[in-house]
Amino acid sequence: MFVTLAGILALAGTLAGAYYFAMRPEMLRIAVGPANSDDVKVVQALTQAFTQVHSHIRLRPIQTEGAAASSQALADGKADLAIIRGDLDVPKDAEAVATLRKNVAVLWVPPPAKGKGRGKKADPKITKIAELAGHRVGVVGRTPANVNLLKVILQQSGVDPGKVEIVQFPASEAADAIRNQRADAYLAAGPVNSKITADAVAASTRDSGTLTFLAIDSAEAIAQNHPAYEASEIPAGAFGGSPGRPDDEVKTISFSHHIVARKTLSESTVAAFTRQLFSVRQALMAEFPLAAKIETPDTEKDAAIPVHPGAAAFVDGEEKTFIDRYSDYIWWGLMLVSAMGSAGAWFAGYLKKDERYNNSTLRERLLDMLAAARRSDSIEELDRMQTEADDILRDTLQCFEHGAISEGALTAFNIALDQFHNAVADRKALLNSIPQNLQRAAAQFRASGTM
Known part of the structure; x- marks a missing residue:
């Protein structure tokens, strides 16, 4: 039970951590230039808008000398996004x-x-x-x-x-x-x-x-x-x-x-950026009319610049949710926790095998005492056996608390213990009803017969 509980807590912690890392704000570097150009103004407006609405994606502008320099910054891995001209050389790693x-x-x-x-x-x-x-x-x-x-x-x-x-x-x-x-x-x-x-x-x-x-x-x-x-x-x-x-x-x-992104940028990140871009575009149009010119990319296969899968997912309405993206990991996580629980239970049982064997020996001893109590002619002997049964009971309860024996085994032990107590009580009642001289004679007779 404790192993299973620990596994569930571990899984919950893993899922919570995965959700935190998946949903935390992600900073993307965007190369744009030259200074004071309309492109720079658009990117600055987008940066402020993303910050104000506490979006998942945040932008950090990297100012360059122009579209060619921005393209080179993307190719060199110094930027995640870039504003480029379509009639210039497009980096091989860039997607629209x-x-x-x-x-x-x-x-x-x-x-x-x-x-x-x-x-x-x-x-x-x-x-x-x-x-x-x-x-x-x-x-x-x-x-x-x-x-x-x-x-x-x-x-x-x-x-x-x-x-x-x-x-x-x-x-x-x-x-x-x-x-x-x-x-x-x-x-x-x-x-x-x-x-x-x-x-x-x-x-x-x-x-x-x-x-x-x-x-x-x-x-x-x-x-x-x-x-x-x-x-x-x-x-x-x-x-x-x-x-x-x-x-x-x-x-x-x-x-x-x-606006192009590195091909290696994750699909979910680009989809989130594209969604945010078009969600704030309408709000920017009032103060920055050029935002009205932002359009979705060409998703055709023969497009001059191939579209990024994340942007295509947004345009086609196939953007994946958190569950869609991580369902496989969650399923495998549950399977792993289940396997770990089974392995932990087996290992815990293996560690308690000696304790289980000892308790099994004590249970057999209790059954032998049950048979001996029905033949006993001495109240003192019956008292000694009852004291020993109390010790066996204490050991059995400890084994149950430690998980060494199951609830079914404890039930079987309780039945045997009740039978033993009934046998002792019946035997004591019988012995008390027989005169002392007859008890001594019977005991001597059994002793001589034994000899």
């Missing part, structure tokens, strides 16, 4: 958890400044990407990924990138660079409602004319040759103004920023 946002490539040509070209023949206005050869194109942002994006567009449009002068400037300096006419055309990449792109487009507006947005007519071909890109459109009026800019839909390409 969510789509943070979709970005579009915006190419436009500002109107010529007043007085430009006075006294000489003005350059023809650029209306197509094919006409960018021999011109300077400004790229908003310092990341090399935007330059690679421009080169992909130029090559697919039949323009040799070597014949285009590409200059880059930080997003914070974009408006000044455009006002100072540092390029003939400009490229920006970001969400359709990106403030950076909207400010750059607004800085290009002049009184001398209207902006020209360059359509990427080869968008489908780019998407076919580069799976990271998709054919897309910039909606009319996306960048505001009066009249709206652009005044009609413009063909372009898009790519995504993804």
Whole structure:
């Protein structure tokens, strides 16, 4: 009984410990950059939201120089999660958890400044990407990924990138660079409602004319040759103004920023993070509109970035509960406790085999005393046997308390003891009814016969 109780307590303690370790807050490192970017702001908002609602998953941002550096941090094992660009090299160990946002490539040509070209023949206005050869194109942002994006567009449009002068400037300096006419055309990449792109487009507006947005007519071909890109459109009026800019839909390409996780990160952890991400998204939208762009990952087998099984379980509604995840361990734990209880009971019985044998000998002695009491002719002898029976009773009760004998054996002993007491009482009553001289004669007769 004590062994079984100890096993049950051990199992309960094990289950309680397993539940504590399974449910305790888990800290995940997430690589994101560059500083002051929208991605950093989103991650900071998520970090605060997870802390405020006491979520199981907590985030610890690791700031990097950009998406490429974040990707490398994940590959090096310095981060558990990372914000990466889908058109950059994805680490082999990375699997998609969510789509943070979709970005579009915006190419436009500002109107010529007043007085430009006075006294000489003005350059023809650029209306197509094919006409960018021999011109300077400004790229908003310092990341090399935007330059690679421009080169992909130029090559697919039949323009040799070597014949285009590409200059880059930080997003914070974009408006000044455009006002100072540092390029003939400009490229920006970001969400359709990106403030950076909207400010750059607004800085290009002049009184001398209207902006020209360059359509990427080869968008489908780019998407076919580069799976990271998709054919897309910039909606009319996306960048505001009066009249709206652009005044009609413009063909372009898009790519995504993804939240990815290490492949070795547990399925339950990623499922919990994904569930929390989409549960707080709605609350963040009021103060951080970019949170509305967070989408579930592509769960198709041919997706550009394979989805993590934990995220797929959440999307497909197949997320496992605590019991689902640990039912096998619980079942095997019960089997182990049962086996340990049986082994403990056998071992305890083995240790008490001498005590059981001794009690069995005493029980046989009690039965012999029962037969002797029925033949005894001496009250003194009967008293001695009764005293010995009391000692046997004390030893038997101790054996029962120690677990050496079962309740059934104790019952059998009680029956034998009652019979012995009845035999002693009957024999004493008989001896007391016989005169003393006859008792002595009978005793002498038996003694002589014995001799």
